[in-house]
Amino acid sequence: MRHCPVLSAEPENRLAAIVDFTFNLGAGRLQTSTLRRRVNERDWEAAARELRRWVYDGGKVLPGLVARREAEAALIV
Template sequence: MIPDALLALIRKFEGLRLKPYLCPAGVPTIGYGHTGPDVRINMPPISEPTAEAMMQQDAATFHRAAGKLSPRLWLEGDNKHAAIADFCFNLGTTRYKSSTLKRRVDAGDWQGAAEELQKWVWGGGKKLPGLVARRKAESTLIVNP
């Protein structure tokens, strides 16, 4: 089951856009931050129920992926797992896989993990307020289960 905390993070920080757009990284995106080969910049708008279904599927995918990469998350409760799954949703599992953040999570160093999250706030060479807020929300879930 997908933790409510994960869905809340995605809804809050991705926002809902029914028309396709290019995210800051230049990737075609729709709904609640949904990307992939099914998203084209010239596709017609989607409905809110379709966006919700896409988000549920994406959230489940990244929840499982985070747990596979850091199995201890399955034992640590929904909030910690949701925080790392949201990080993976936002930045991808490849970045998480090779990160110091993952090493902290795997060691159970939650304060260290919260500190590592604060380093992932840059986009296009700029510190982005939206990423600062998102990492703060994830950190809060990690240190205040």
């Protein structure tokens, strides 16, 4: 909530998506991300697009991360 205070006034599913992202990648990644900016601007379509960019590990796209980000993006919009 410290990084995305707007989520306190949004539906629970949006908070759940960002909590899942933060659990997976850490608060530091969220803090410095464009995703955070989009969430705080309440630009949910752009936030969903940003979520879908976080699918790499070691420079390779991981199918598990693609599925996870799609599920998070579905909660955002």
